[in-house]
Amino acid sequence: MRRNCFAVIFTSVRNEGDNGYAAMAEKMERLAQQHKGFLGMDSVRSGLGVTVSYWETEADILTWKQQTEHLLAQTLGKEKWYQWYRVSVCKVLRHYEFFAEG
Amino acid sequence: MRRNCFAVIFTSVRNEGDNGYAAMAEKMERLAQQHKGFLGMDSVRSGLGVTVSYWETEADILTWKQQTEHLLAQTLGKEKWYQWYRVSVCKVLRHYEFFAEG
Numbered sequence: 179m180r181r182n183c184f185a186v187i188f189t190s191v192r193n194e195g196d197n198g199y200a201a202m203a204e205k206m207e208r209l210a211q212q213h214k215g216f217l218g219m220d221s222v223r224s225g226l227g228v229t230v231s232y233w234e235t236e237a238d239i240l241t242w243k244q245q246t247e248h249l250l251a252q253t254l255g256k257e258k259w260y261q262w263y264r265v266s267v268c269k270v271l272r273h274y275e276f277f278a279e280g
Numbered sequence: 281m282r283r284n285c286f287a288v289i290f291t292s293v294r295n296e297g298d299n300g301y302a303a304m305a306e307k308m309e310r311l312a313q314q315h316k317g318f319l320g321m322d323s324v325r326s327g328l329g330v331t332v333s334y335w336e337t338e339a340d341i342l343t344w345k346q347q348t349e350h351l352l353a354q355t356l357g358k359e360k361w362y363q364w365y366r367v368s369v370c371k372v373l374r375h376y377e378f379f380a381e382g
Contacts, residue, residue: 185370187287187332189322193380220291222324228332230289236373256378264377268287268370271338275366276358278295 183217183270184236188229190263199259202251213242232270239267285319285372286338290331292365301361304353315344334372341369 192199210216210231215238221229233239242248255263294301312318312333317340323331335341344350357365 185289185368187289189332220328220330222326222328222330224324224326226322226324228322228324228330230291230330230332256380260378261380262378264375266287266375267373269373271369271371273366273368276362276364278358278363 184233184239185268185270186231186233186239187266187268188227188231188263189266190227190229191225191261192223192227193259193261197258198254202254206248206251209245209247210242213245214238216242236267236269286335286341287370287372288333288335288341289368289370290329290333290365291368292329292331293327293363294325294329295361295363299360300356304356308350308353311347311349312344315347316340318344338369338371 207219207221210219215234217232217234219229219231221227233242243252309321309323312321317336319334319336321331321333323329335344345354
């Protein structure tokens, strides 16, 4: 992960039932990976869901937000999948990383 | 969550076994909540763990990083609890939030 990249923190609570969510989530991850400026994504859910995606520039985040199929996913997300979510767009100031030896 | 706050994204992979981790994690959450500038925390683990904490200023993040009991937790984390982690310190540029109706 490079310094001075940008991060989008997507924190959410889902509604009950799949209703097409899993297939769309997989598709969106695949499309994001192909999108300009995408650097990586970490996604975890256990009741609460937190997905962090990393991007080269703020412009890349805006074009991804407006990507046609992603707009449809956002609409369906509000209609069907999410009780609540918060999106935080961030500038990464610094990273540090630890790897255990052995 | 206010605009222009700061976020710390802690992404991690744990070692097997508790080894005192759960008690320390609970203690650290309690201490962070009492620390100057703490705004909130979202924490999820399912294999991968992602914890995002939000802070008023970058100085608050630095004093929390150097807090005595937190320093001990960081040392034990490297010795016993984590295979890998990455810390990303971020400036939040904007938030938006969705609540389902009804």
